Amino acid sequence: MAGSTALETEAAPLERAPAIGRVSDPRRASWLVLVVFLAPALVIYLGLTAYPAFRTIFDSLFTIEGSERSYVGLANYRDLLGDETFWIAVRNTFVWAFVAPILDVATGLLLALALYAGIPFSRFFRVAWFTPVLLSYVVVAILWMWIYNYDWGVVNEGLRAAGLDALTRSWLGDPNTALAALIVTHAWKWAGFNMVVCLAAIHALPSEVLEAAELDNCGWGAKLRYVIVPMLRPTLLNLYVLAFIGKMKVFDLVWIMTGGGPLWATETVSTYVYKRAFNWNTFDLGYPSAIATVWFGVVCAAVIVLNRVFKSRDRLEY
Amino acid sequence: MSADATLPPARGRGGFLASRTALAVVIAAYTAYTLGPFLWLATMSVRTTGEISADHYAWPRPFHWEQFRIAWVDSDFATYFWNSTIVVVAAVAAVTLVGAAAAHALARYRFRGNRIIYGILFSSIIFPPQITLISLYQILVDYGLYNSLLGLTLVYVSLQLPLTVYLLEGFFARIPQDLFDAAKMDGYGDIEIFRRIVLPIGMPAIATTLILNFIQLWNEFLFAVVLITDPDKRTLPIGIRAFMGDHFQDIGMIAAGVMISVVPVILAYVFFSEKLIRGMTAGAVK
């Protein structure tokens, strides 16, 4: 070997080729073993995630009707810029993705704090508050369509009982309230998830710090404000990012409850892609591919930016 | 007594009680808000649509348990239920095995590209589904897997693979290397170490991913609605949606169908709540 000392050169014939030596190190495995372990996952990933993703991006340069495809270059993207419905969908999705997570996370944190404070029957409450997380969007959507029903839904019945008949309306049919109604429904489903995560994070806090705060004669409010919430910051921000990603993809609830209507008031990018691909009088798959591609880029960029912004300020040590 | 002693003098007992009461009211209200709709649904599932139309909020009297039989037999919910069961069980079994093998290799072995493969697999968690949805539709049509339970199962495996690898890799990486060294010295090969050491020791984490994947796939809607059109092949979420499309007014029957779809999930939660919550919080607690 180049650079060896005289002594080591003598021993050189004894040096092993790495291929043989590898056998004895338990942290290394032969290529065969690695292939056996990794190949199924990689084949599935490449075939059913990577390839379709690339194909969608590629397809966005075509007009595809049935088995006929014609190259149109960036025409789909140009059309997209002038597509008003698309921009309405983007606006709705952004409103949802940036505003709703605050609602989710704040509710989740308050619920977790209530449980942490040791209210009686906390086990029961934890289960009760968590249950909506388990329900499918189809179930949640049906339930809330009934709740928002104009004639006999809980909301309007309640308003009538309170003598506020003037406020009753078709909550999902009114463009002014439809999006808000959907956001409330979505928050209903997800608050419980944020609760269990916050609770786990609170329990994971080092108890010495909380005890030290106790010794410093902190009241509950002060302890919350100066100790617990600052220490939970990374978890809360992480939850915000998770909720954000979830909202950027939101489809099921909207599709079932309003179908994007009325008058595109609840149209999201996901429902619009679906409509253009599978529910439109033109059967072109190229244009929705272009929307999907743009949105893919937007989501990835937003996640990267959010992570950057949050991470750079959050090096907490305890 | 001691609680009083620590209270600021200005507040006194009355303020303390008032805040307690306020808290109790808020908690009760929120509980009604989360559980109420669900209980309402449950009562409607054992009432006939005629009774429901008369009063949407009455207590079921008598309990029409035959609603479930009608939903199961006459309204095709049995077909949807078994389709869901076949697809979800097969997909969960496959994704657990495939994901565990990959997670083990990524957690245990040093090789060039390890972190790159992990990063690529993991990053697809954030992908919006549309990026693959349209192409998957075309691909499945090309390979004759469109409108088939097998095709849907394969897609479900790919959907849950990133999460499965992420959760299991985190757990497997914490198994001490000494166990592997000891097994190596005892003469066990890589595959056998995976089967006899990693899988048994990783059982708690594997159970967590099983239950999490089960619930997420049981509730999946978007891919099912795109990839399945045949009424005989509908899974529960799209079956219920289709039923509602056809029988919009038949609230009692819809409620019974919804209950059928919810029960397995609730049962899974009752028996494995700790594992489920651990899986859901694993990625989010920092």
Add this chain to the structure above:
Amino acid sequence: MAVVQLSRICKRYGSGGPVVVDNVDVTVGDGEFMVLLGPSGCGKSTTLRMIAGLETISSGTLSINGRTMNDVPAKDRDIAMVFQSYALYPHMTVAENLAFGLKRRRTPSAEVERRVREAAAMLGLIPYLDRKPQALSGGQRQRVALGRAMVREPMVFLFDEPLSNLDAALRVNTRNELIKQHHRLASTMIYVTHDQVEAMTMGTRICVMNGGRVAQVGKPLDVYWNPADTFVARFLGAPPMNLFTVPVSGGDRVRTAAIETALTRWSPAVLAPLAAGEVVLGVRAEDLHLSVEAAGAAAAGRIRGRVFAVEPLGAETLLAVETEGGTECTARLPRDTRARVGEVVDLFFRPDAAFLFDPRSTAAVPALSRPGGDPGRAGGVH
């Protein structure tokens, strides 16, 4: 029965990477209990893992009974290892843990049963055979780990700091248990530790390692009384040997404000080349005394310094002193010692209890006689 021979063993990570084991040349005789001793990061564990077959050998030859083992996989080397963390399989009972290594080797099940029973009986594990490791105490787990190695009946046992997870009392017990088992099995054992007490009490020979190299190999007391260099001198012995860098005056003495002594153990021929410069003088803490009488009639060495800490340990008292030159020095004195912090004291020692090292190479200067405190030396003065 096995002889393990390491010749010029090296380990480096990657080409051009750091060398963690550097030219290790040691032969472990049949039935010997060899202790690899050194601070963390000295390469002792890596050496052990190379013997086990868990790390590749970058260069050099490992042979067992004359057969080159470099390319033989771990499982075919007929070696068993006890790990620091015990590496018990948490999902198996004690019995299954003990049998796991045998089953793979297609040992007949009656034979497996017999060996498991025998090992369990020997280690007092019979009542625990059906328990899982998590239901055992630290000491019991340690015994299971030992039992798992024993049932294999290997040519060579390897131990990687097996006692470091035990509390102090249990450590002494288990140490004695291991010594007992070594006598009974008479197998070749190689034992890695950073604890000099374990090394001194258990090893038939010890191999002190430093920075990937072998600093010294020898019987424990030989190494203690004839340390090859200042590293070994300080690593063995607690508190470590006191060292002073001082000039030689008059060809055969040391005389500074802080320390003076005659250099009686070295011939003028050896001292002559050192006389121009400085030497490192070493005195063990237990050879220092507060009075000439206590040090013995021949005491003529003296260290003067200011007391900065008095540490009564019960059985003895440690006195920490700072000399004029700023060198710190510790004396191990009788328990009734009275001294005040800030007081200036003289510490006396016999000149033949002193050690001398070359300041550049740190190697010991060859002496004519063994040091005065050595109970094994001929014609001692008492």
